Amino acid sequence: MRREALYLKIAKVIEEQIDSETLKLGDKLPSIRSIQKIYNVSINTAKQAFLELESKSLIEARPKSGYFVSKTSRRKFSLPTVGKLKSSQDEKPQGDLISKILNTLEDKDIRQFSIGAPDSSLLPIAKLNKGVINVVRTLPDGGTSYEPVQGSVNLRRGIAKWSLVLEGKLTEDDIVTTSGTMNALYNCLLAVTQRDDTIAVETPVYFGILQMARSMGLNVIEIPNHPITGVDLEALKKVLPKLKACCFISNFSNPLGCLMPDEHKKELVRMLTEHDIPLIEDDLYGNLFFGATRPKPCKAFDEAGIVMWCGSVSKTLAPGYRVGWVAAGKYKDKIIRQKFLQTISTPTLYQEVIADFLEHGRYDHHLRTLRTKLYTNCLQFQRAIEDYFPHNTKISQPQGGFMLWLELDKKIDTAKLYDIAIKQKISFAPGRMFSLHNQYNNCMRLNYGLEWNQKLDFDLKRLGNIVKSAI
Amino acid sequence: MRREALYLKIAKVIEEQIDSETLKLGDKLPSIRSIQKIYNVSINTAKQAFLELESKSLIEARPKSGYFVSKTSRRKFSLPTVGKLKSSQDEKPQGDLISKILNTLEDKDIRQFSIGAPDSSLLPIAKLNKGVINVVRTLPDGGTSYEPVQGSVNLRRGIAKWSLVLEGKLTEDDIVTTSGTMNALYNCLLAVTQRDDTIAVETPVYFGILQMARSMGLNVIEIPNHPITGVDLEALKKVLPKLKACCFISNFSNPLGCLMPDEHKKELVRMLTEHDIPLIEDDLYGNLFFGATRPKPCKAFDEAGIVMWCGSVSKTLAPGYRVGWVAAGKYKDKIIRQKFLQTISTPTLYQEVIADFLEHGRYDHHLRTLRTKLYTNCLQFQRAIEDYFPHNTKISQPQGGFMLWLELDKKIDTAKLYDIAIKQKISFAPGRMFSLHNQYNNCMRLNYGLEWNQKLDFDLKRLGNIVKSAI
Known part of the structure; x- marks a missing residue:
């Protein structure tokens, strides 16, 4: 009994520290070995205390x-609202708004919460540069020759070997x-649709896909995305007969960070196979999981070759390298033909640098x-937002990636708020960009990559104050 | 009188050497200084002898x-035939034939007369590699960041400064x-045409443009190309009202190597401006001129912004780098939007290497x-072909670039000849590839870059024998 009481006692102390915010959301706890020393207990007792808290x-x-x-059970702020099923024939992307946001990306004085890539401080640039120098010295003809179109x-071999999550289904x-995932998506859409066809995407969704x-002259139906489980399959079912293709970010959708459970993925592939509708799967965030293992892509459940699995290193390693790829199932040959006609081939150097990076476990x-x-x-962002933003703020609970989605008070128009924030050198992505319809006007996307x-914490505080003043 | 007679005497000796083929087509003559010493004459006399021969x-x-x-006045073989005006709605490119040829490009044992790029032995690979290493060390974030879309x-500054031929008309x-000229052409066509529109190209023409x-679902009218002066403007005039765009290689067309005279270029731009028809000008060979100066592109005569001037380093420096560009006149913004949606941006590294190469005069x-x-x-190729090929062979007279176009005996089908030649490890591009119509079946394109x-001379002899056996 005494031992049991001891681990519970330790757990209770830590719980109080969490409640009083001595230990804040996102803070690292002392190691088990430290707990052992501080409380003079056995390793097992310390471990049990942590298990209790977990x-x-x-x-x-x-x-x-x-x-x-992590304190997920005690989230102060609720999840954002799920959008409704909407289809569009006439609505246009918010081109002006998008251009305005993109045009500030060069300004190094601006806090870039709006950018769609991890900050360069998180990237292994010195190692990559070393890779470039090594590769250029060994590449036949220094990479000046045309590479095979594929x-x-x-x-290709590296990706196939390294895609363990696909259980050996993929070969080189x-x-x-492709030239990044965007280019993979473009070629997939080009391969399976024609002007006036209808496709489905999730909502809210990365504005680039909508644009x-x-x-390409396609009609877009926006399928509601649950903030935890992703694409609403029931809603999708209703519009299935209209569709020529689906284009979904199955793992850590941008901007919600939600993750389709395996059962949903299986069911999605089954449904689409039945109707022979290709699924363009944008899996560029899949390796940025917060759970125990890398989630499977829908491709793992694809027997008929209808899933076009797109990936890249743009969100994990080197956005500017423009190295991406697609395993396009039965549409492969069409993709190769298109690639030849659009650009002959891709530059070899960066592809070899990435291959080298994969090969050596780097x-x-x-x-x-x-x-x-x-x-x-x-976690730090969630904590800061709970601290600095109004109490009726709703906040997504990403399970991977580096995007956070906030839903603010209904009175707030984040497109207008942006103009105020940018004067204070803070940039974020207004919600309206993420739909073809007039919605998400009180939402924003923040990049926490x-x-x-302390400066970052302070900038979030400043943004919180801007939001508060707007109400 | 004595001096005059002397230079004529020297000229006559050299002329006899040329006639007897002691000096062969393409051979270098002794220097003026050597002539001076050999004949014990003044520099002026030697020079006058050369002027006489010139x-x-x-x-x-x-x-x-x-x-x-050069012996252009004594060409044994006549020029190839000019094609006739043909338009196409249904005809398809020779996809299978083209794939067959492209698939052998990897084989290093094959004599690649069919390839569309200069051999790597003609490229400054060591200098380029050095450039890569220098650039990667100085590039902010090692080139991992997204580059501005443009x-x-x-x-861009380098190209603008270095395009002297455009007389300062161009700014960065x-x-x-773009990702090579092919990508520039693709984006130009995408910007100014829609499915079922009609465009004009020259004939014979690079098969990639036809494909x-x-x-893209476009109808193609093939405009006859004169082997010396290029696009037949009279033929073009007849179809002008049908056209949504023209796509011409104004300088050293592939495969004919012909060059539109400035007056033709001026007239072409005038005609197209009048009808507001965009001209996609593929000027990727313009710097490989054999004359005294770099020929002007049509862009030099463009006041209305209808010329989309496309260039690259793919045919001069590094095919595999995929570095190209377009000065798209009034269509610029559309091209930038398309580029963003197709690939976000191009990789920076190779662009900087080329910029550096331009900047330092390399x-x-x-x-x-x-x-x-x-x-x-x-000249060597022309001489070898005159020596080794049947006497009824017709041969183009390129004024730049590295492509030679042969018209063989009417009985010969070069698509069939290819199958024989490839068994003997010789590859060339059969003429049929260069039109949507059933023509040029007795033609072939050879790359002399x-x-x-001696091995090359021998391979041309072998090819000549294959042709001879086929008659």
């Missing part, structure tokens, strides 16, 4: 990083390299570090 | 390289960088060497 969802273990205050065989021959689809190493940082940042420090 | 079109001066046997400002702001246009230096080599090769040596 069972109450107050703390969370991160592989190889220790325990963190792309660097070393990179299944993959075509791309509309520029990518896995980097991803482990990056995931820990992003998860910690996610930044180096956490 | 006036008879027997020899030709190459800047900084000396005099060469492309590297250093490269007019240019958008691209057909894949590109000009390389081009001078390359042009001399290509011109010499062109190769390192000239």
